Amino acid sequence: MIAMPSTDLIIRPAVEQDEQAIRTLDNTVWSPLSEVTPKGxxxxxxxxxxxxxxxxxxxxxxxxxxxxxxxxxxIPLESSAHVRQIQGLAVLPQARGRGVGDALIAAACDAARAIGARRMTLRVLGHNAPARRLYERNGFAVLGVLPEHFLLEGAYVDDVWMGRALD
Structure with a gap:
């Protein structure tokens, strides 16, 4: 079952003035479940x-x-200009289960489609089951796996490449 977003959910483009709010959000949700770099x-x-x-x-x-x-x-080449990649998705814990992640993915796919993209890809850590379910629910499928690609907190973790068509 997909939770429906609140009627007060707004998806909007970021502006320079959002920088500190984004940093605060990043620091709040930082977890070795989803991050390969130390907390900033x-x-x-x-x-x-x-x-x-x-x-x-x-x-x-x-x-x-x-x-x-x-x-x-x-990939910053003209020959792959039709492929976009999600390189960051974060939702505060208190907003999870309210359709925010689904709405963000849908908006990103719509924005990519609007500029002529045909595919969307992403990479997710193999042990991040909640994120993988979110992406699968939104049409992403596993394209490949880099086994034990990261060493995080003493454990090797797979890097999972996922993607979907935008048409």
Missing amino acids: PDDAPVFDRQHRPAQYLLAELDGELVGYIRQVQE
């Missing part, structure tokens, strides 16, 4: 040359930032 400092920049506001869609629920999704061109 509270004042670390979110936006830089590779991470621009235009790549982010934000979810606001009842006026509060509760999640985001970031999508980019997977």
Whole structure:
């Protein structure tokens, strides 16, 4: 069963002024279940040359930032301009189960489709069962697995490549 989003759920593009709110959200949801890098400092920049506001869609629920999704061109070549990749999805724990993740994925796929993309891919850690279920529910299938690709907290973890068509 998919939870329906609140009628007060708004998905909108990020702007420069959202940077600290995104960092706060990242630090709140950081977990070795989903992250391969250490938790960043509270004042670390979110936006830089590779991470621009235009790549982010934000979810606001009842006026509060509760999640985001970031999508980019997977490989910066003209020959693969039709493939986009989700490179970040976060939802606050108190907003989970309310359709926020589903709404963010749908919005990212719609935005990619609007610029001519035909495929969406992502990478997810093999042990992150909740995220894998979310992606599968939204039409993503496993394309490949890099076994034991990361060593996290003393355990080897698979890197799972997933994708879906956007048509």
